[in-house]
Amino acid sequence: MGQCHIYSLPFTMERIDTHSRKFPGGLFMTVRHLVAHDLFRPFEYDFFVRISQAFPLLNKLTIVNENEQENKLTHQHDEHKQISSIIKFSHLMILDRSMCDIDYVKQLLFDFNACLPCLSTLYIKYIDLEIVTGYFTNNAARVNCSKLTRIIFDSPPMIYSENFHPYFPLLYCK
Numbered sequence: 001m002g003q004c005h006i007y008s009l010p011f012t013m014e015r016i017d018t019h020s021r022k023f024p025g026g027l028f029m030t031v032r033h034l035v036a037h038d039l040f041r042p043f044e045y046d047f048f049v050r051i052s053q054a055f056p057l058l059n060k061l062t063i064v065n066e067n068e069q070e071n072k073l074t075h076q077h078d079e080h081k082q083i084s085s086i087i088k089f090s091h092l093m094i095l096d097r098s099m100c101d102i103d104y105v106k107q108l109l110f111d112f113n114a115c116l117p118c119l120s121t122l123y124i125k126y127i128d129l130e131i132v133t134g135y136f137t138n139n140a141a142r143v144n145c146s147k148l149t150r151i152i153f154d155s156p157p158m159i160y161s162e163n164f165h166p167y168f169p170l171l172y173c174k
Contacts, residue, residue: 039065039067095116097125
């Protein structure tokens, strides 16, 4: 089934839903929320680079993709050897990773892959967060996670590990 996207100029919408890895070139200064779906192919590093450049004022990113990345970043084990540039989302406050493969969690939470200075809210599967953070001990994800004030889990655990609250110092706990 083919898809057709029609965009008029000037582009004034605040939200875009894309159902593939493709979107038109250009700068989308009014878009604040991007929902990216792809049921058939994974999103790779270059897709996130294009998003960060095309949507500079994006403050909410929702990823719906259960496909494992084919080209996993290999530099993540050697912090002194950076193969690709860090993806920067300067205004991103809300990241919804609740319906995606764990590769996308690593892609955007590890500080040597992405810089998220304003990130405050994360939607995620608890088990994915636990694995990616090394049961809340991994320093690579600590920088981006330490700013979180809110985490929405698909299914919260009955008991949090002892490392959970120190890993997320700004979380409000009732």
